[in-house]
Amino acid sequence: MTKLNHLFTVAPMTAPKTSPDRPANRGRLWRHADFRRLWVGETVSQFGTTVSQLALPLVAILVLHASTWQVGVLAACETAAFIVVGLPAGAWVERMRLRWALIVNDLIRAVLLASVPVAQLLGVLTIEQLYVVAVATGVSTVFFDVAYQSYLPQLIDREQLVEGNAKLQASESVSQIAGPSIGGALIQALTAPYAVLVDALSFLWSAACVTRIKARPPRPERSPDPNLLREIREGLRFVLGNPILRAIAMCTSSANLFGAVISVAFYVLLARQLQLSPGVIGLLTSTAAVGGLIGALVAGRFADKVGQGPAIWIASTVAGPCALVTPFVQRDWTVGLLALAQIAMWMGIVVYNINQVSFRQALCPPGLLGRMNATMRFLVWGTLPFGALLGGLLGSTIGVRATLLAGAIGQSLTFLPVLLSPLRRLRELPSHADLVKDEGPAAAGPLAPSKP
Numbered sequence: 001m002t003k004l005n006h007l008f009t010v011a012p013m014t015a016p017k018t019s020p021d022r023p024a025n026r027g028r029l030w031r032h033a034d035f036r037r038l039w040v041g042e043t044v045s046q047f048g049t050t051v052s053q054l055a056l057p058l059v060a061i062l063v064l065h066a067s068t069w070q071v072g073v074l075a076a077c078e079t080a081a082f083i084v085v086g087l088p089a090g091a092w093v094e095r096m097r098l099r100w101a102l103i104v105n106d107l108i109r110a111v112l113l114a115s116v117p118v119a120q121l122l123g124v125l126t127i128e129q130l131y132v133v134a135v136a137t138g139v140s141t142v143f144f145d146v147a148y149q150s151y152l153p154q155l156i157d158r159e160q161l162v163e164g165n166a167k168l169q170a171s172e173s174v175s176q177i178a179g180p181s182i183g184g185a186l187i188q189a190l191t192a193p194y195a196v197l198v199d200a201l202s203f204l205w206s207a208a209c210v211t212r213i214k215a216r217p218p219r220p221e222r223s224p225d226p227n228l229l230r231e232i233r234e235g236l237r238f239v240l241g242n243p244i245l246r247a248i249a250m251c252t253s254s255a256n257l258f259g260a261v262i263s264v265a266f267y268v269l270l271a272r273q274l275q276l277s278p279g280v281i282g283l284l285t286s287t288a289a290v291g292g293l294i295g296a297l298v299a300g301r302f303a304d305k306v307g308q309g310p311a312i313w314i315a316s317t318v319a320g321p322c323a324l325v326t327p328f329v330q331r332d333w334t335v336g337l338l339a340l341a342q343i344a345m346w347m348g349i350v351v352y353n354i355n356q357v358s359f360r361q362a363l364c365p366p367g368l369l370g371r372m373n374a375t376m377r378f379l380v381w382g383t384l385p386f387g388a389l390l391g392g393l394l395g396s397t398i399g400v401r402a403t404l405l406a407g408a409i410g411q412s413l414t415f416l417p418v419l420l421s422p423l424r425r426l427r428e429l430p431s432h433a434d435l436v437k438d439e440g441p442a443a444a445g446p447l448a449p450s451k452p
Contacts, residue, residue: 028160034213035156035164041209042148042168045106048202050289051195052113054184054282056130057267059116059192062278064127068400072264072392077131079260079384081138082377087232089374093146098154099213101147105140106207112137113200120193145377150369153361155213162300162358184282192278235371238364239379245363247421248356251316252380255349255414260387261407262323265400273400274331284335288342295350303355309426311355316415319348323408327401 030036060066060074093101112133119125156164186195239245270276270284295315303311322345329338364372387407394403418424 028163032156037209037213038152038155039167041206044209045202045206048199048205050285051182051186052199054278054285055187055192055195055199056116056134058187058271058278058281059125059196060127060130061267061271063120063192064125064130066127068264068268068395069392070127071268072388072390072395074127074130074134075260075264075388075391076385077134078138079381079388080135081142082381083385085139085142087235087374087378089142089146089377093143093150093374096147098147098151099210102144102151102210103207105144105147106203106210108140109137109144110200110203110207112140113196113203116196117194120191125193142374142377146374150373153369161361162303162354165354165358165361166296166299182282184277184279184285187278187282231371232375235368235375238368238372239375242363243422244426245360245376247417247423248312248360249376249379250417251414252356252376253383254417255316255320255411256380257383257387257390258323258407258410258414260384261391261394262326262404262411264388264391265395265403265407266326268395269326269329269400269404274329274335276331276335284339284342287339288346291343291346291348292350294343295347296354298347299351299354302351307426308355308359309423312352312359313415313418313421313423315348315352315355316418317348319345319352320414321412322348323411324405326408327404 056078057071057074060071066074116125116130116133119129152164152168153161186198239249267281270281271278276284299311302315306314322341325334325338325341329335360372360376361369391403391407394406398406
Protein backbone atom coordinates (compact mmCIF):
# COMPACT_ATOMS: atom_id res chain seq x y z
CA MET A 1 0.00 0.00 0.00
CA THR A 2 1.48 3.64 0.11
CA LYS A 3 3.35 6.80 1.55
CA LEU A 4 3.80 10.64 1.48
CA ASN A 5 6.48 13.02 0.21
CA HIS A 6 7.29 14.81 3.44
CA LEU A 7 7.86 11.47 5.18
CA PHE A 8 9.66 9.45 2.52
CA THR A 9 12.27 10.05 -0.13
CA VAL A 10 11.60 7.50 -2.87
CA ALA A 11 12.45 7.36 -6.54
CA PRO A 12 9.54 8.72 -8.64
CA MET A 13 7.13 6.34 -10.31
CA THR A 14 7.60 5.72 -13.99
CA ALA A 15 4.82 3.27 -14.81
CA PRO A 16 3.66 3.61 -18.42
CA LYS A 17 0.16 3.04 -19.61
CA THR A 18 -0.68 -0.37 -20.97
CA SER A 19 1.16 -0.73 -24.25
CA PRO A 20 1.54 -3.43 -26.90
CA ASP A 21 5.10 -4.24 -25.85
CA ARG A 22 4.28 -4.93 -22.20
CA PRO A 23 3.74 -8.67 -22.65
CA ALA A 24 7.32 -8.99 -23.88
CA ASN A 25 8.54 -7.83 -20.47
CA ARG A 26 6.87 -10.67 -18.61
CA GLY A 27 9.11 -13.24 -16.94
CA ARG A 28 11.99 -10.92 -16.04
CA LEU A 29 11.16 -11.03 -12.34
CA TRP A 30 12.36 -14.62 -12.07
CA ARG A 31 15.87 -13.18 -12.53
CA HIS A 32 15.30 -10.62 -9.75
CA ALA A 33 17.00 -12.20 -6.71
CA ASP A 34 15.31 -10.06 -4.06
CA PHE A 35 11.87 -10.58 -5.58
CA ARG A 36 12.51 -14.34 -5.61
CA ARG A 37 13.31 -14.22 -1.88
CA LEU A 38 10.13 -12.28 -1.18
CA TRP A 39 8.16 -14.65 -3.38
CA VAL A 40 9.55 -17.83 -1.79
CA GLY A 41 8.93 -16.55 1.75
CA GLU A 42 5.41 -15.44 0.95
CA THR A 43 4.62 -18.69 -0.87
CA VAL A 44 5.55 -20.84 2.12
CA SER A 45 3.73 -18.46 4.47
CA GLN A 46 0.60 -18.63 2.32
CA PHE A 47 0.75 -22.42 2.40
CA GLY A 48 0.77 -22.37 6.21
CA THR A 49 -1.99 -19.79 6.30
CA THR A 50 -4.30 -21.96 4.20
CA VAL A 51 -3.82 -24.73 6.77
CA SER A 52 -4.77 -22.50 9.71
CA GLN A 53 -7.69 -20.92 7.82
CA LEU A 54 -9.21 -24.39 7.80
CA ALA A 55 -7.86 -25.48 11.19
CA LEU A 56 -8.95 -22.54 13.37
CA PRO A 57 -12.69 -22.73 12.64
CA LEU A 58 -12.52 -26.52 12.94
CA VAL A 59 -10.79 -26.16 16.32
CA ALA A 60 -13.79 -24.09 17.39
CA ILE A 61 -16.42 -26.38 15.83
CA LEU A 62 -14.98 -29.86 16.44
CA VAL A 63 -12.75 -29.45 19.52
CA LEU A 64 -14.44 -26.66 21.51
CA HIS A 65 -17.98 -27.41 20.17
CA ALA A 66 -18.60 -23.72 19.44
CA SER A 67 -22.00 -22.46 18.32
CA THR A 68 -22.56 -20.74 14.97
CA TRP A 69 -22.55 -17.40 16.83
CA GLN A 70 -19.18 -18.19 18.43
CA VAL A 71 -17.75 -19.17 15.04
CA GLY A 72 -18.98 -15.80 13.75
CA VAL A 73 -17.32 -13.98 16.66
CA LEU A 74 -14.07 -15.82 15.94
CA ALA A 75 -14.20 -14.77 12.29
CA ALA A 76 -14.94 -11.18 13.38
CA CYS A 77 -11.93 -11.22 15.73
CA GLU A 78 -9.67 -12.22 12.84
CA THR A 79 -10.51 -9.03 10.94
CA ALA A 80 -11.46 -6.55 13.68
CA ALA A 81 -7.96 -5.06 13.54
CA PHE A 82 -8.70 -3.50 10.14
CA ILE A 83 -11.25 -1.26 11.87
CA VAL A 84 -9.27 -0.59 15.05
CA VAL A 85 -5.81 0.13 13.62
CA GLY A 86 -6.44 0.10 9.88
CA LEU A 87 -6.18 3.85 9.32
CA PRO A 88 -3.31 4.82 11.65
CA ALA A 89 -1.32 1.76 10.53
CA GLY A 90 -0.58 3.45 7.22
CA ALA A 91 0.95 6.52 8.85
CA TRP A 92 2.88 4.40 11.36
CA VAL A 93 4.24 2.08 8.68
CA GLU A 94 5.47 5.07 6.67
CA ARG A 95 7.80 5.85 9.58
CA MET A 96 9.24 2.32 9.67
CA ARG A 97 11.81 0.47 7.63
CA LEU A 98 9.45 -1.71 5.60
CA ARG A 99 11.73 -4.75 5.52
CA TRP A 100 11.95 -4.85 9.31
CA ALA A 101 8.21 -4.31 9.61
CA LEU A 102 7.70 -7.48 7.55
CA ILE A 103 10.18 -9.52 9.60
CA VAL A 104 8.89 -8.45 13.02
CA ASN A 105 5.25 -9.10 12.17
CA ASP A 106 6.08 -12.52 10.74
CA LEU A 107 7.74 -13.43 14.05
CA ILE A 108 4.85 -12.08 16.11
CA ARG A 109 2.33 -14.17 14.20
CA ALA A 110 4.50 -17.27 14.55
CA VAL A 111 4.53 -16.94 18.35
CA LEU A 112 0.79 -16.25 18.58
CA LEU A 113 -0.23 -19.24 16.46
CA ALA A 114 2.20 -21.56 18.24
CA SER A 115 0.34 -20.81 21.49
CA VAL A 116 -2.70 -22.78 20.21
CA PRO A 117 -1.10 -26.26 20.08
CA VAL A 118 0.82 -25.49 23.30
CA ALA A 119 -2.44 -24.70 25.11
CA GLN A 120 -4.07 -27.83 23.72
CA LEU A 121 -1.10 -29.92 24.88
CA LEU A 122 -1.50 -28.47 28.39
CA GLY A 123 -5.26 -29.00 28.32
CA VAL A 124 -6.12 -25.31 28.76
CA LEU A 125 -7.28 -24.29 25.27
CA THR A 126 -10.49 -22.21 25.28
CA ILE A 127 -12.58 -20.30 22.77
CA GLU A 128 -11.49 -17.09 24.53
CA GLN A 129 -7.86 -17.86 23.72
CA LEU A 130 -8.79 -18.34 20.08
CA TYR A 131 -10.45 -14.91 20.18
CA VAL A 132 -7.29 -13.31 21.61
CA VAL A 133 -5.01 -15.06 19.12
CA ALA A 134 -7.30 -14.04 16.25
CA VAL A 135 -7.36 -10.36 17.30
CA ALA A 136 -3.62 -10.11 17.96
CA THR A 137 -2.74 -11.95 14.76
CA GLY A 138 -5.10 -9.64 12.89
CA VAL A 139 -3.32 -6.54 14.22
CA SER A 140 0.02 -7.94 13.11
CA THR A 141 -1.44 -8.83 9.71
CA VAL A 142 -2.63 -5.25 9.21
CA PHE A 143 0.87 -3.91 9.67
CA PHE A 144 2.41 -6.68 7.56
CA ASP A 145 -0.01 -6.18 4.67
CA VAL A 146 0.37 -2.40 4.59
CA ALA A 147 4.17 -2.72 4.67
CA TYR A 148 4.13 -5.54 2.12
CA GLN A 149 2.14 -3.72 -0.53
CA SER A 150 4.24 -0.58 0.04
CA TYR A 151 7.49 -2.56 -0.17
CA LEU A 152 6.80 -4.23 -3.52
CA PRO A 153 6.85 -0.96 -5.57
CA GLN A 154 10.22 -0.16 -3.94
CA LEU A 155 11.61 -3.59 -4.76
CA ILE A 156 10.64 -3.82 -8.46
CA ASP A 157 10.03 -1.41 -11.34
CA ARG A 158 6.58 0.10 -11.72
CA GLU A 159 6.00 -1.53 -15.11
CA GLN A 160 6.55 -4.91 -13.43
CA LEU A 161 3.80 -4.46 -10.82
CA VAL A 162 1.14 -6.45 -12.66
CA GLU A 163 3.62 -9.29 -13.24
CA GLY A 164 4.82 -9.15 -9.63
CA ASN A 165 1.32 -9.14 -8.17
CA ALA A 166 0.30 -11.93 -10.57
CA LYS A 167 3.23 -14.13 -9.52
CA LEU A 168 2.50 -13.55 -5.84
CA GLN A 169 -1.18 -14.28 -6.42
CA ALA A 170 -0.32 -17.41 -8.41
CA SER A 171 1.78 -18.77 -5.55
CA GLU A 172 -1.06 -17.98 -3.15
CA SER A 173 -3.46 -19.88 -5.39
CA VAL A 174 -1.12 -22.87 -5.62
CA SER A 175 -0.85 -22.92 -1.83
CA GLN A 176 -4.63 -22.75 -1.58
CA ILE A 177 -4.88 -25.75 -3.88
CA ALA A 178 -2.42 -27.89 -1.93
CA GLY A 179 -2.77 -26.34 1.53
CA PRO A 180 -6.38 -27.17 2.49
CA SER A 181 -6.21 -30.77 1.27
CA ILE A 182 -2.94 -31.35 3.11
CA GLY A 183 -4.32 -29.33 6.02
CA GLY A 184 -7.40 -31.54 6.13
CA ALA A 185 -5.17 -34.62 6.24
CA LEU A 186 -3.06 -33.02 8.99
CA ILE A 187 -6.18 -32.18 10.99
CA GLN A 188 -7.39 -35.77 10.74
CA ALA A 189 -3.96 -37.13 11.70
CA LEU A 190 -2.88 -34.60 14.33
CA THR A 191 -6.21 -32.88 15.24
CA ALA A 192 -6.88 -29.25 14.38
CA PRO A 193 -4.96 -27.49 17.19
CA TYR A 194 -1.66 -29.16 16.26
CA ALA A 195 -2.17 -28.46 12.54
CA VAL A 196 -2.02 -24.72 13.38
CA LEU A 197 1.66 -25.25 14.20
CA VAL A 198 2.33 -25.59 10.46
CA ASP A 199 1.27 -21.97 9.98
CA ALA A 200 3.49 -20.82 12.85
CA LEU A 201 6.51 -22.49 11.24
CA SER A 202 5.64 -20.96 7.85
CA PHE A 203 5.85 -17.45 9.32
CA LEU A 204 9.33 -18.26 10.66
CA TRP A 205 10.33 -19.32 7.13
CA SER A 206 8.92 -16.11 5.68
CA ALA A 207 10.86 -14.00 8.16
CA ALA A 208 14.07 -15.82 7.27
CA CYS A 209 13.53 -15.21 3.53
CA VAL A 210 12.80 -11.49 3.97
CA THR A 211 15.93 -11.20 6.13
CA ARG A 212 18.00 -12.31 3.11
CA ILE A 213 16.67 -9.52 0.85
CA LYS A 214 19.62 -7.28 0.01
CA ALA A 215 17.78 -4.18 -1.23
CA ARG A 216 17.68 -1.45 1.40
CA PRO A 217 15.15 1.32 0.64
CA PRO A 218 16.14 4.65 2.21
CA ARG A 219 15.21 5.28 5.81
CA PRO A 220 11.93 7.25 5.93
CA GLU A 221 12.46 10.91 6.65
CA ARG A 222 10.90 12.11 9.86
CA SER A 223 8.39 14.89 9.49
CA PRO A 224 9.39 17.98 11.49
CA ASP A 225 5.75 18.32 12.50
CA PRO A 226 4.18 14.83 12.61
CA ASN A 227 0.41 14.87 12.90
CA LEU A 228 -1.30 11.49 12.84
CA LEU A 229 -4.83 12.82 12.30
CA ARG A 230 -3.71 15.05 9.43
CA GLU A 231 -1.89 12.17 7.78
CA ILE A 232 -4.94 9.90 8.13
CA ARG A 233 -7.14 12.61 6.57
CA GLU A 234 -4.74 12.91 3.62
CA GLY A 235 -5.00 9.18 2.94
CA LEU A 236 -8.78 9.27 3.17
CA ARG A 237 -9.00 12.32 0.92
CA PHE A 238 -6.83 10.72 -1.74
CA VAL A 239 -8.94 7.55 -1.89
CA LEU A 240 -12.41 9.03 -1.47
CA GLY A 241 -11.65 11.96 -3.77
CA ASN A 242 -10.79 9.69 -6.69
CA PRO A 243 -13.85 8.30 -8.54
CA ILE A 244 -12.11 5.09 -9.61
CA LEU A 245 -10.62 4.32 -6.20
CA ARG A 246 -13.97 5.14 -4.61
CA ALA A 247 -15.78 2.68 -6.89
CA ILE A 248 -13.20 -0.04 -6.22
CA ALA A 249 -13.54 0.52 -2.48
CA MET A 250 -17.34 0.25 -2.66
CA CYS A 251 -17.22 -2.91 -4.77
CA THR A 252 -14.60 -4.67 -2.66
CA SER A 253 -16.01 -3.67 0.72
CA SER A 254 -19.50 -4.89 -0.15
CA ALA A 255 -18.08 -8.13 -1.61
CA ASN A 256 -16.12 -8.70 1.60
CA LEU A 257 -19.19 -7.96 3.73
CA PHE A 258 -21.34 -10.59 2.02
CA GLY A 259 -18.38 -12.95 1.62
CA ALA A 260 -17.89 -12.90 5.41
CA VAL A 261 -21.58 -13.68 5.93
CA ILE A 262 -21.20 -16.69 3.62
CA SER A 263 -17.90 -17.83 5.13
CA VAL A 264 -19.28 -18.20 8.67
CA ALA A 265 -22.16 -20.39 7.55
CA PHE A 266 -20.11 -22.25 4.94
CA TYR A 267 -17.97 -24.31 7.34
CA VAL A 268 -20.93 -24.96 9.63
CA LEU A 269 -22.87 -26.32 6.64
CA LEU A 270 -20.05 -28.60 5.51
CA ALA A 271 -18.84 -29.83 8.91
CA ARG A 272 -22.05 -29.98 10.92
CA GLN A 273 -25.03 -30.30 8.57
CA LEU A 274 -23.46 -32.27 5.72
CA GLN A 275 -21.03 -33.98 8.13
CA LEU A 276 -18.18 -34.01 5.66
CA SER A 277 -14.79 -35.06 7.03
CA PRO A 278 -11.97 -32.49 7.44
CA GLY A 279 -10.17 -34.17 4.55
CA VAL A 280 -13.13 -33.74 2.20
CA ILE A 281 -13.66 -30.15 3.36
CA GLY A 282 -10.00 -29.44 2.69
CA LEU A 283 -10.18 -31.01 -0.76
CA LEU A 284 -13.29 -28.98 -1.60
CA THR A 285 -11.59 -25.77 -0.48
CA SER A 286 -8.56 -26.67 -2.60
CA THR A 287 -10.62 -26.99 -5.77
CA ALA A 288 -11.76 -23.39 -5.35
CA ALA A 289 -8.13 -22.26 -5.46
CA VAL A 290 -7.74 -23.79 -8.92
CA GLY A 291 -9.78 -20.85 -10.18
CA GLY A 292 -7.47 -18.48 -8.34
CA LEU A 293 -4.44 -19.99 -10.06
CA ILE A 294 -6.09 -19.71 -13.48
CA GLY A 295 -7.00 -16.11 -12.70
CA ALA A 296 -3.43 -15.29 -11.70
CA LEU A 297 -2.08 -16.80 -14.91
CA VAL A 298 -4.47 -14.94 -17.22
CA ALA A 299 -4.95 -11.62 -15.38
CA GLY A 300 -2.25 -9.71 -17.26
CA ARG A 301 -3.16 -11.08 -20.69
CA PHE A 302 -6.86 -10.50 -20.07
CA ALA A 303 -6.16 -6.86 -19.14
CA ASP A 304 -4.01 -6.44 -22.26
CA LYS A 305 -6.84 -7.79 -24.42
CA VAL A 306 -9.88 -5.98 -23.00
CA GLY A 307 -8.18 -3.10 -21.14
CA GLN A 308 -7.40 -2.72 -17.44
CA GLY A 309 -10.66 -0.89 -16.66
CA PRO A 310 -12.97 -3.46 -18.31
CA ALA A 311 -10.88 -6.29 -16.81
CA ILE A 312 -11.79 -5.02 -13.34
CA TRP A 313 -15.54 -4.70 -13.82
CA ILE A 314 -15.96 -7.81 -16.01
CA ALA A 315 -14.17 -9.99 -13.45
CA SER A 316 -16.32 -8.63 -10.63
CA THR A 317 -19.50 -9.21 -12.64
CA VAL A 318 -18.60 -12.86 -13.28
CA ALA A 319 -17.50 -13.69 -9.72
CA GLY A 320 -20.48 -12.59 -7.63
CA PRO A 321 -23.36 -14.74 -8.94
CA CYS A 322 -21.32 -17.95 -8.50
CA ALA A 323 -22.10 -17.79 -4.78
CA LEU A 324 -25.75 -18.65 -5.52
CA VAL A 325 -24.84 -22.35 -5.77
CA THR A 326 -23.74 -22.65 -2.12
CA PRO A 327 -27.16 -22.49 -0.33
CA PHE A 328 -28.50 -25.47 -2.29
CA VAL A 329 -25.62 -27.93 -1.83
CA GLN A 330 -26.53 -31.39 -0.53
CA ARG A 331 -24.45 -34.47 0.20
CA ASP A 332 -24.60 -35.59 -3.45
CA TRP A 333 -23.50 -34.46 -6.92
CA THR A 334 -24.15 -30.82 -5.96
CA VAL A 335 -20.87 -30.86 -4.00
CA GLY A 336 -19.14 -31.16 -7.39
CA LEU A 337 -21.24 -28.27 -8.72
CA LEU A 338 -20.13 -26.19 -5.74
CA ALA A 339 -16.49 -26.92 -6.60
CA LEU A 340 -17.03 -25.73 -10.19
CA ALA A 341 -18.81 -22.57 -8.99
CA GLN A 342 -15.95 -21.77 -6.63
CA ILE A 343 -13.40 -22.24 -9.41
CA ALA A 344 -15.26 -19.69 -11.56
CA MET A 345 -15.78 -17.31 -8.64
CA TRP A 346 -12.16 -17.29 -7.55
CA MET A 347 -10.91 -16.89 -11.09
CA GLY A 348 -12.92 -13.69 -11.31
CA ILE A 349 -11.87 -12.50 -7.85
CA VAL A 350 -8.16 -12.95 -8.58
CA VAL A 351 -8.31 -11.23 -11.98
CA TYR A 352 -10.14 -8.36 -10.27
CA ASN A 353 -7.66 -8.15 -7.39
CA ILE A 354 -4.48 -8.26 -9.46
CA ASN A 355 -5.62 -5.49 -11.78
CA GLN A 356 -7.13 -3.18 -9.16
CA VAL A 357 -4.17 -3.51 -6.75
CA SER A 358 -1.66 -2.89 -9.57
CA PHE A 359 -3.64 0.17 -10.65
CA ARG A 360 -3.67 1.55 -7.10
CA GLN A 361 0.07 1.05 -6.70
CA ALA A 362 0.81 2.81 -9.99
CA LEU A 363 -1.63 5.68 -9.41
CA CYS A 364 -0.50 6.73 -5.95
CA PRO A 365 2.35 9.24 -5.30
CA PRO A 366 5.34 7.52 -3.67
CA GLY A 367 4.96 9.41 -0.38
CA LEU A 368 1.34 8.35 0.08
CA LEU A 369 1.54 4.60 -0.53
CA GLY A 370 1.32 3.49 3.09
CA ARG A 371 -1.70 5.64 3.84
CA MET A 372 -3.46 4.87 0.58
CA ASN A 373 -3.07 1.14 1.17
CA ALA A 374 -4.09 1.43 4.83
CA THR A 375 -7.12 3.52 3.89
CA MET A 376 -8.19 0.99 1.26
CA ARG A 377 -7.67 -1.86 3.71
CA PHE A 378 -9.71 -0.02 6.32
CA LEU A 379 -12.55 0.55 3.87
CA VAL A 380 -12.60 -2.86 2.18
CA TRP A 381 -11.55 -5.13 5.05
CA GLY A 382 -13.34 -3.15 7.73
CA THR A 383 -16.62 -4.72 6.61
CA LEU A 384 -15.35 -8.25 7.34
CA PRO A 385 -15.99 -8.32 11.11
CA PHE A 386 -19.48 -6.89 10.61
CA GLY A 387 -20.16 -9.54 7.97
CA ALA A 388 -18.87 -12.28 10.26
CA LEU A 389 -21.04 -11.13 13.16
CA LEU A 390 -24.02 -10.77 10.84
CA GLY A 391 -23.39 -14.26 9.48
CA GLY A 392 -23.21 -15.69 13.00
CA LEU A 393 -26.38 -13.87 14.04
CA LEU A 394 -28.35 -14.88 10.94
CA GLY A 395 -27.07 -18.46 11.13
CA SER A 396 -28.31 -18.73 14.71
CA THR A 397 -31.74 -17.23 13.92
CA ILE A 398 -32.88 -17.93 10.35
CA GLY A 399 -30.66 -20.96 9.74
CA VAL A 400 -27.47 -21.75 7.87
CA ARG A 401 -28.93 -22.17 4.38
CA ALA A 402 -31.04 -19.03 4.56
CA THR A 403 -27.94 -17.14 5.67
CA LEU A 404 -25.99 -18.49 2.72
CA LEU A 405 -28.77 -17.43 0.35
CA ALA A 406 -28.92 -13.89 1.76
CA GLY A 407 -25.16 -13.55 1.46
CA ALA A 408 -25.16 -14.91 -2.10
CA ILE A 409 -27.85 -12.47 -3.26
CA GLY A 410 -25.86 -9.59 -1.84
CA GLN A 411 -22.65 -10.92 -3.40
CA SER A 412 -24.31 -11.01 -6.81
CA LEU A 413 -24.89 -7.24 -6.76
CA THR A 414 -21.45 -6.07 -5.66
CA PHE A 415 -20.24 -5.43 -9.22
CA LEU A 416 -22.53 -2.39 -9.64
CA PRO A 417 -20.14 0.31 -8.28
CA VAL A 418 -17.35 -0.57 -10.75
CA LEU A 419 -19.76 -1.15 -13.64
CA LEU A 420 -21.26 2.32 -13.15
CA SER A 421 -17.85 4.00 -12.70
CA PRO A 422 -15.39 5.42 -15.27
CA LEU A 423 -13.81 1.95 -15.40
CA ARG A 424 -16.55 0.90 -17.81
CA ARG A 425 -15.07 2.97 -20.64
CA LEU A 426 -11.37 3.31 -19.71
CA ARG A 427 -9.09 0.83 -21.48
CA GLU A 428 -5.96 2.54 -20.13
CA LEU A 429 -6.08 3.64 -16.50
CA PRO A 430 -4.15 6.72 -15.34
CA SER A 431 -0.93 6.40 -13.34
CA HIS A 432 0.96 8.88 -11.19
CA ALA A 433 3.57 9.23 -13.94
CA ASP A 434 0.82 10.10 -16.43
CA LEU A 435 -0.45 12.88 -14.17
CA VAL A 436 3.03 14.35 -13.85
CA LYS A 437 3.56 14.17 -17.61
CA ASP A 438 0.13 15.54 -18.61
CA GLU A 439 -0.49 18.16 -15.93
CA GLY A 440 2.96 19.03 -14.60
CA PRO A 441 4.43 18.93 -11.08
CA ALA A 442 1.30 20.38 -9.48
CA ALA A 443 -0.55 17.17 -10.26
CA ALA A 444 2.15 15.08 -8.67
CA GLY A 445 1.37 16.27 -5.17
CA PRO A 446 0.32 13.69 -2.60
CA LEU A 447 -3.34 14.59 -2.92
CA ALA A 448 -3.61 15.02 -6.67
CA PRO A 449 -6.75 13.19 -7.90
CA SER A 450 -6.71 11.04 -10.99
CA LYS A 451 -8.51 12.10 -14.11
CA PRO A 452 -11.58 10.01 -14.91
